[in-house]
Amino acid sequence: MTYLTGKIALDIDAGAPNNGRGDNNRGEVKHLWIGRDKHPYVSAQAFRRWLRDSLPVTEAASPVIRTGSGAKQQAYTSGRPDKHLDDDLFGYMVAIKNENYQRDTVLATGTLVSVTPRQPAMDFGTMSRGFAAGENPVIHEHEHYSAELGGGILLDLPRVGTFELDGGGLRRTLSADAAKEALGAGAVEVQLRGMSCLRLPLEERRRRVAVLLRTLAEVRGGAKRALHYGDRTPALVLLAPVKGGNNPFTRVLAAENNQTVFDTDVLREEVDVWADELDGPVLLGWAPGFLGDQREVASKNLADLINDGRLTIGHPRVLLRALADGIQAGRHDDWFEDPAR
Template sequence: MAFLVGKVALDIDAGAPNNGRGEDNVARVKRLWIGRDVYPYVSAQAFRRWLRDSFPAEEPRSPVIRSGNGAKQQAYTAGRPDKYLDDDLFGYMVAVKGKDTCQRDTVLATGTLVSVAPRKPTVDFGTMSRGFAAGENPVIHEHELYTAELAGDILLDLPRVGVFETDGSGLKVALTAEAAKEAEAAGAERTTFRGVAALRLPVAERRRRVALLLRTLAAVRGGAKQALHYGDRAPALVLLAPVKGGVNPFTRVLTAREGRAVFDTDVLREEIKAWADELDGPVLLGWAPGFLGDQREDARAALADLIEAGRLVLDHPRVVLHRLAGEIERGERDDWFEDPKA
């Protein structure tokens, strides 16, 4: 089996990709404080929304059902991971009074994308006066923006893609009894997965879903304030490694030194060495040219021996992700979809 683990980084240039709660008539970006330093961030929920919205138009999305009113409102998806890729990968909970409850923990775990180095947002001041009569006061509006390199962790539990629990002690089932019957009639097979009864989709569909996710990750679009601060939201850097145990050793490869983001090749090298027995293939490093200045070529030179030995692949994020998607589609990584035999 393998978990794809690693890091995703975004290059934000004078943007406001994820807004928090406004105050004093100013639209604020999300940020956190560490001591006296401020770090803008994009929430995991926002990034997952971008991913979902970036799936190809022809890929069906799970419909959202909204019920109730006031403080007792509920909103949930169909809860049919057998039919919808987003229910499969992102998880859900359907808990409606009088109906069977089902839930699915996420298969794709995403961390908060936080600025690597401290960055204080600036406030942009604007007015609206178009069409106003002479002498009328304009309407004032203000909002924050920033430039920063944001980074967060990512994990994809490959053996769980297309596998849905139907039984288990202390575990909410992923499919109701009726949905399970429909899924089995449509071709899902019964299996035992991590000690509980489950249904599993055909491997061709499981391959397709992972490949589509990887290709979508290469071309993410979205974010707030696109009319005023349009910018690329596709990852400028993606590090993915197939790890047998699901631990992510690569959370510290991006750090801050003297107020700027730095890719630490020494950290990457030592982690590859320390986790060699758990790695189930080369570490894949997709790095867009121009991101972090000349550090990309410095890293290529510093890690040349690992690249030559096939333990590290360094290329453009789109090239790396599309190549891996192709390998998975062709069945070259089918062992990653299976848990080890007891």
């Protein structure tokens, strides 16, 4: 089995990409406290929404079904991962009368938290357009901040296009009718991790991973784009094919003297320690200018890993698109298998 796992970072410049619950015309960005320090963050739910919204228009999104009213409302997608890439990769839960189906996410994303403490600034504004002379304006305030946000990411490749049928209750992915339809459309029966499953053709599974990687290279979104538009593509992406699904690279970004630093010593030691689990070179996509001149310093400090073919450094968009091309061309088909370990 192989997982693509690692770290992504966003470079937020005077932005408010994910807001919390406002009160009294006062908007606050989402943040958490670590000790006495405030760290703004973008929730995993928000980032996943950006990814969904950034998928190519040619990918038909799974339709959302809404039922009930008031406090007894439900909303869920169609729950057809055989037909829809987003149901396949992002997961879902359908819990209605006499029917319970769930797909655990194939793409796991962490909360993108500011690496260093940052105190958001409060922006003051008014609305008075069209008001009569002498009328008081409507006052509103909202927070924004500049920070480097980091979070983990993991893609379970053998489960892409593979849908569990065993298990009780919510463990089942497809109804009997949906499974029958998927079989008729070309899915085959397989065993994965002790469960009976249906699996799509390998060509489609490759394609779905390639679409996701290309989307990650061009993701867009975020709140308050009218006032705080900014780049939301990852400024840094570290991805490694790892056999066991562990993520050794969660600590490559650190705070030092209130600045975000990329710790090459951490990366070097993790690459060495996890060498038996790595299933290919580590890819480090790093946008020029992010973290000043640290990319050039890291390239020099890690030159031996680069020369040995254990590490590749380049622009995030270039590396992600090249990886997508390689997967779609069938050069990494072994990553989709799940042999006994």
